[in-house]
Amino acid sequence: MDCSVAQCLEVVGEWWSMLIIRDAFLGVTRFEDFQGRLGISRNILQQRLTRLVDHGVLVRRPYSEHPPRDDYKLSAKGRDLWPILTAMRQWGDKYAAPSGPPVVLVHKSCGHETTAVFVCDQCGKRLDLHDCEVQDGAGRVNSPSSAIFRRRAAAVTSDPHAAHD
């Protein structure tokens, strides 16, 4: 499927994988620590860790020879998942955290609790769903879904309550 969302989900689109990555961002590196925090079966955890290593998201390194023990750290590719995790956390904070956010992020350089917001890397202005248009890119090889649905999408996103065909 020539869709980058699908490709991303292929790697991390599964509950446990993303929670393993969340814990890796919090500094968890060891099998026993992941297992204790996630309450996941050892078998499933080992499968997921191996899969994330195979995909280059985590790097496995030995930290003990006797007994042989590995730990797991995020690669650059893994650390680049941070915006996804951050966007997920913020959505969960908004819609599924009735007692308030379990964790908050403090932006050290300004000292404030922060919410991450998307801006355009070209003009620096807030990036809003309704102000964006989807176009086919160089990697489009299958059905030109963006072209087929562009008109309909424009109608939907400019007015979510508009009448539709």
Added chain:
Amino acid sequence: MDCSVAQCLEVVGEWWSMLIIRDAFLGVTRFEDFQGRLGISRNILQQRLTRLVDHGVLVRRPYSEHPPRDDYKLSAKGRDLWPILTAMRQWGDKYAAPSGPPVVLVHKSCGHETTAVFVCDQCGKRLDLHDCEVQDGAGRVNSPSSAIFRRRAAAVTSDPHAAHD
């Protein structure tokens, strides 16, 4: 689990759900269109659509009485998943799109192809993993994972290649 990432995954943390949401953002509203694009079994698709409706991410509305037919549109809660989808797409573009991005986003108000970047909503500066600190929030009721792992996380995020305990 008092974690907003886990709560978000509870709703959308599954391959098909997120691809349904992706298509909904492209303007797909009808069962037959989702089914044709995703190549998913009708049974699974119906389950996933119903789940997304139950979670308030999609809104089901009748568009025909004879025969009875519904369509599915994103609610405000569903449209708020856009940053997650955007972050996923961009990660996939970077790491899993060897022929280039299948779709690109044009920022209509500036006219350029855009990449969404996170900034701090307080100071407006680029938000970087290494410049953020995780703290417990009001909704933390279980183990204070952020406290336990703060020191270790600080070490990891400030220097991913640093020696660790």
